[in-house]
Amino acid sequence: MKICGVELSANNAVICLLQFEQQTFNLPDCRVRKVSLPKVHSSSDLQHFQKTFTKLMSDYGIEKVAIKERPLKGKFAGGAIGFKLEATIQLIDTLDVAVIPQKDIKLALSKNRLAISFADTGLKVFQEAAFNVAYAAHVLE
Numbered sequence: 001m002k003i004c005g006v007e008l009s010a011n012n013a014v015i016c017l018l019q020f021e022q023q024t025f026n027l028p029d030c031r032v033r034k035v036s037l038p039k040v041h042s043s044s045d046l047q048h049f050q051k052t053f054t055k056l057m058s059d060y061g062i063e064k065v066a067i068k069e070r071p072l073k074g075k076f077a078g079g080a081i082g083f084k085l086e087a088t089i090q091l092i093d094t095l096d097v098a099v100i101p102q103k104d105i106k107l108a109l110s111k112n113r114l115a116i117s118f119a120d121t122g123l124k125v126f127q128e129a130a131f132n133v134a135y136a137a138h139v140l141e
Contacts, residue, residue: 100136
């Protein structure tokens, strides 16, 4: 199974691709690490973001997209643009999209420890949350 983990941060969808085969996972190379929306945007910008994201998922044969849920209020509450990005991704009818709460991600990671450290994955530091949500999505399935 191929999963794309997504963390929404400001006006970016930070992504990490994860593929599971025969009890092991690998991290396929991807031409981008994030898909962005201009801070000042129009409906055509949102449509462009959606088309770009859809094409990326299609090109890499992604079967499931897992988005890290953001709190609605409090110190770490998500911003308006992030919620627009989330809705835009959820409305892609060709994708199986799940929004996974942080508590479920933490529980999945604590019960299913990785054999390697994140630093050894070769991913960028800012992709760690996207990696964690992709890994949790697989474990929770």
